[in-house]
Amino acid sequence: MRAVVYYRYGGPEVLEPAELAEPKLGPDSVLVRTRAAGVNPVDWKLRSGYLDTLIETHFPVVPGWDLAGVVERVGPDVTEYAPGDEVIGYVREDHVQRGTHAELVAAPVRTLARKPAGCSWAQAAGLPLAGLTAYQALGRGLGLAEGETLLVHAAAGGVGSLAVQIARARGARVIGTAGPANHDFLRGLGAEPVAYGEGLAERVRELAPGGVDAVLDSVGGETLEDSAGLLAASGRLVSIADPGVNGMGGRYVFVRPDTADLTALGALVDEGKLTVEVAATFPLERTADAQALSAEGHTRGKIVVELG
Known part of the structure; x- marks a missing residue:
């Protein structure tokens, strides 16, 4: 073969x-x-x-x-x-x-x-991998609930774009970081786009003055460190890129195979709520x-x- x-x-x-x-x-x-x-x-x-x-x-x-x-x-x-x-x-x-x-x-x-x-x-x-990563990070990682505000870093990427759609299907508000060329793409997925880079924290605070309820980080490093300061008082932080999040009171998520989760993702696709x-x-x-x-x-x- x-x-x-x-x-x-x-x-x-x-x-x-x-x-x-x-x-x-x-x-x-x-x-x-x-x-x-x-x-x-x-x-x-x-x-x-x-x-x-x-x-x-x-x-x-x-x-x-x-x-x-x-x-x-x-x-x-x-x-x-x-x-x-x-x-x-x-x-x-x-x-x-x-x-x-x-x-x-x-x-x-x-x-x-x-x-x-x-x-x-x-x-x-x-x-499978990107979808499960997003699904498990939002679920067992963040416990994202309807009506909460989620910040997704690198929201136009493979994991990020799926996380935006899964969060929206759960009834959450989503703010997504991306380059300006991908802002219309994110709007089409139901996210509020913000440009990454210098001044990111201020741009996010303009959209969520009281802080965000949850952050999904797929970048790590300085981006992860800055994210902690954007959380509301009861906010949660998950990273799929940097295990250092565990020392910041957050959680590191490494995706695992799971038939039930993969089946749930397939159902979202067939319901028209998720596209790759x-x-x-x-x-x-x-x-x-x-x-x-x-x-x-x-x-x-x-x-x-x-x-x-």
Whole structure:
């Protein structure tokens, strides 16, 4: 089967096409023929070795944790799916080796949900990791409630744009930081945009003089530190980028596979309350270019690799 692999840590140049054997199918897994696979910042961070102390890596590595595809075969203990079912998945295991940038992926059922009918394969592939990150950060991270005001940093990005829509579906008011070129995009999602950079705190206070109820940070560093001063008295702070938030009375959230959460996201898509903005698509053979674009950090929405 076709796949993309890397045999050592490094830049995009270490990625190369490969022909691999069909993966073995465990008792509680399904074999998925991949139609599209999402590209996320964690992919190039893993490839560069930045997370080597956090996650065990076994070379060669097939990158990717997101997929959308069709079930080809099921393991002997699987009753949830049958061949022909269309699924999406955040296929993360506790080590890095067998990713989703391959024609066939053996995916544990705990990482999967049914594909929403109301989106394309590319949109479906862009939903799992970013959507779950936003959903879990707003839910178990912040406990965001109807009528509250949420500040989302990098609101036009993959996680941010989905967080805006999920928060609006919960009945929250959303203020989102982004460059001026993305302000109309954010307004279309239901957010009140503010430009990031110098003077950000003052611009947010103009919109929320009493402070915001919650902040979702995906930048870290100074942005995270400044965010603490924008909270109302009972405000909550979550970061998906900087574990230092734990020392500030906030919470660091690292996304986990969850079928129920992924199913809930799919329902929002089918209800017309959530859409995935696809910034760019690449063929499998250009995964290196897709990761390089992701590493630039200025993409609106999601980057996706298509396998056809």
